[in-house]
């Protein structure tokens with residue numbers, strides 16, 4: 001076991017009715033890095049993340065730091081330090097910004113008004129704290145979901161396509177705020193993302209999946225130069 005890993009996945013496999021969506025995937029994410037997971041549609045990215053979070057059944061060993069979490073329920077994995085955002089932000093429509101950030105957090109965190117304010121500021125959420133979430137911009141909705149995840153003080157934050165629906169400048173400023181906020185606590189980010197510019201700018205490492213398998217792993221520069229990756233997926237996008 002690699003003691004410097006924030007997250008490690010060993011021989012993960014998920015099968016749906018004969019379709020192997022995640023096929024014997026092994027990788028580890030060093031502490032403090034931003035790790036991207038990329039791959040064509042249907043490559044298995046979301047299924048892999050769901051397996052890590054306990055939302056999908058499968059085989060393999062998943063560790064958060066030194067702790068094996070693969071046998072735990074999703075809420076126990078969250079308590080162990082895993083947090084995530086979803087492709088479409090999931091917010092409580094009847095609650096305002098502050099209460100959406102606090103909802104579901106352990107009591108001590110939910111009561112930590114100073115930390116909540118700090119997250120609002122650090123992430124650059126523009127809406128007033130009491131604003132109903134149905135009045136929020138798409139960017140603020142995403143950031144409220146991320147703030148909720150960060151209030152738990154996770155060791156690993158998983159972001160599922162956080163830039164979807166945002167322009168490049170908005171996506172960049174969102175990532176700058178998230179990376180800075182997570183770095184300040186020594187946390188680690190795993191980001192599923194299609195936006196190559198965003199990955200080149202913000203990811204330290206990239207894992208490439210294709211048809212459920214690991215096709216390549218490396219820095220954005222190494223991935224860009226990998227012939228198998230270019231052929232399978234990237235085409236002209238990195239050139």
Ligand SMILES: Nc1ncnc2c1ncn2[C@@H]1O[C@H](COP(=O)(O)OP(=O)(O)OP(=O)(O)O)[C@@H](O)[C@H]1O
Nearest residue numbers: 016019020021039040041042043044045046047048
């Ligand atoms: N609940 C399910 N039941 C059956 N098949 C599924 C289910 N979820 C995913 N799959 C299949 O598993 C494979 C991987 O899907 P997954 O959504 O994980 O890929 P992805 O890389 O996240 O794709 P995208 O970029 O389109 O979000 C696909 O073939 C998909 O059709």
